[in-house]
Amino acid sequence: MLARDIMTKAVVTVAPHAPLSAVAQALLDARVSAVPVVATDGRPVGVVSELDLIGQHAPERILRRDHWLSRLAEGQTLSPEYLEVVEPNARTAEEIMTTPVITVDEDADLATIAGILAVRKVKRVFVVGDDKLVGVVSRADLARALMLRPKLEPGRAPVEDAPPPPPPPGAAPAAPVEPGFTASAFRRLVEAHEDAKRAARVREIHAHEEARRALVKKLAGERMSDKAWKDLLDRARGAAERGDKDFLLLRFPSALCSDGGRMINAPDPDWPTTLRGPAADVYEHWRDELKPAGFGLVGRILEFPGGYPGDAGLTLTWGS
Numbered sequence: 001m002l003a004r005d006i007m008t009k010a011v012v013t014v015a016p017h018a019p020l021s022a023v024a025q026a027l028l029d030a031r032v033s034a035v036p037v038v039a040t041d042g043r044p045v046g047v048v049s050e051l052d053l054i055g056q057h058a059p060e061r062i063l064r065r066d067h068w069l070s071r072l073a074e075g076q077t078l079s080p081e082y083l084e085v086v087e088p089n090a091r092t093a094e095e096i097m098t099t100p101v102i103t104v105d106e107d108a109d110l111a112t113i114a115g116i117l118a119v120r121k122v123k124r125v126f127v128v129g130d131d132k133l134v135g136v137v138s139r140a141d142l143a144r145a146l147m148l149r150p151k152l153e154p155g156r157a158p159v160e161d162a163p164p165p166p167p168p169p170g171a172a173p174a175a176p177v178e179p180g181f182t183a184s185a186f187r188r189l190v191e192a193h194e195d196a197k198r199a200a201r202v203r204e205i206h207a208h209e210e211a212r213r214a215l216v217k218k219l220a221g222e223r224m225s226d227k228a229w230k231d232l233l234d235r236a237r238g239a240a241e242r243g244d245k246d247f248l249l250l251r252f253p254s255a256l257c258s259d260g261g262r263m264i265n266a267p268d269p270d271w272p273t274t275l276r277g278p279a280a281d282v283y284e285h286w287r288d289e290l291k292p293a294g295f296g297l298v299g300r301i302l303e304f305p306g307g308y309p310g311d312a313g314l315t316l317t318w319g320s
Contacts, residue, residue, distance in 0.1 A: 003113060004106040006145040007127045007135030013038040016045060016094035023048050023093050033123070037097045042132035046097030051262075053096065098262060102307040103128045104137070110145060111195070113137055115202040119209050120308050216255045224281035232282075236316055245319025246298075250282050254301060254309040261309040264299045271299055282314050290316065 012030040014023050016037055026035050027050060034049035102122055104113055106129045116125055117139060127135040236247040254261025256276050263271040272283050286297045296317040303310040 001110055001145055002106065003104050003108045003127045003137055004129075004135070006110075006141045007106070007137045008141060009135045011036065011126075011133060011136050013044075013133065014048065014093050015040075016092065016097075018093045019091060020053065020093070020096070024053060027053070036101060036126055036133060036136075037093045038133055044101040044103065044126050044128065044133045046094065046099045047101055047126075048093050048097045052098055052266075096266065098265065100304055100307045101126055105129070106134055109198065110142065111198040111202060113142055115198075117142065118202075119206065213255070216253050219252065219256055219277040222277050224278045224285075229281075229285055240318065246315050246317040248313050248315050249286075249297075250279060250314045251302065251311050252277075252279050252313075254312040257312065261301055261312050264312055265301045265309055267299070275299075279312075279314060286314075286316065294318070 012026050012032065013036050014026055016039060018026075018037075023035065027033070034047050036044045037046040037048060039045050102116065102120060103126045104116065106127050108127075113125060116122070124136050124138040126133055127137060232249050236249070239247040254264070256279055257264065257271075257274040258276060259274045261274075262268075263274050275283050283297065286295065291297070298315045298317055300313060300315070301309045301311075302313045
C-alpha cells in the first residue's frame with residue numbers, strides 16, 4: 001500500500017496571506033491541530049499549528065487558549081477574547097508558519113511513512129504529487145492501513161504465471177525446470193529485498209537520531225570555557241582580516257534548543273530564551289561583551305534534513 005491509497009484527500013488549507021483569525025477558525029472548524037499553508041500554484045509552503053498560532057514563549061496564553069478551545073469546540077463562534085490569545089506580533093499565516101513542510105511523494109510506502117512519523121515525532125505528513133498538495137497521512141490513517149493489511153494479504157490467492165502451452169507434436173520434451181523457478185517467485189525475492197532495504201533505512205535513521213540525542217544530552221550539560229571563547233574571538237578576527245563581514249561562532253543541533261529550533265526558524269524575537277549549553281554561553285558572552293561594542297548576532301537554522309530543522313548556528317556580524 002502506498003501513500004495515495006491511505007491518504008485523506010480533503011485537506012483543509014489556508015493561503016499565505018490569510019489573517020490569523022481565519023487560521024484559527026480553520027483549526028477549530030476542521031478540529032485539527034495544524035493546517036498546511038498552500039501557495040496559489042498548489043505548493044505547500046508551510047504549516048501553522050496551534051503552538052505557532054499562540055506563540056511558544058507565552059505559557060499563560062496557552063492556558064487561556066485551552067479554556068477558549070474547550071468552549072468553542074461546543075459550536076460557539078470565534079470569540080474576540082480568543083483572538084487576543086494568538087500571537088500579537090504577526091498578522092498572516094506566512095509570518096508564523098513553520099517551514100519547510102515535511103512531505104512524502106504519493107508513491108511512498110507505509111514503511112517510509114512510519115519511519116518519518118516515528119523519527120520526526122510528527123502527527124502527520126503531507127502528500128505531494130508534481131510538487132502540489134494532494135493529501136495528508138496521519139498516524140490514524142497509518143494505523144488503519146496496518147490493521148487492514150493482515151486481514152487482506154493472508155487470504156489473498158497468489159497470482160501465479162499461466163501454465164506454458166503444450167509442446168507441438170514430435171517436439172523434444174523441455175528440460176525440467178527447478179521447482180519454484182517462476183516469475184512470481186522472483187518477484188517475491190525482489191519484494192523481500194526492497195523490504196530489507198526499507199527496514200535498514202529505518203534502522204539507520206533511528207541510529208542517527210539516537211546518536212544525535214546523546215550528543216544533545218552531552219552538550220546540554222557542558223559550559224564554554226574562557227579559553228574556548230577567546231579562541232572563537234581570535235578566529236573571528238582572522239575572518240575580518242580576510243575581508244569577511246561575519247563569522248559562524250557555533251554550529252549545534254537544533255534539538256539543543258528547548259523548542260527544537262522552532263523559534264529560531266520563525267524567527268521569534270525571543271529565540272535566545274530557548275538556547276541551552278554552549279549556545280546559551282555564546283549568546284551571553286555576545287550580550288555582555290560584544291553587543292555594546294556594536295557587534296550583531298544572528299541565529300538561524302542551517303539545514304533541513306528530511307524537511308525538518310537540523311543544525312542551527314550563531315553567527316557574529318560586523319558588516320554594515
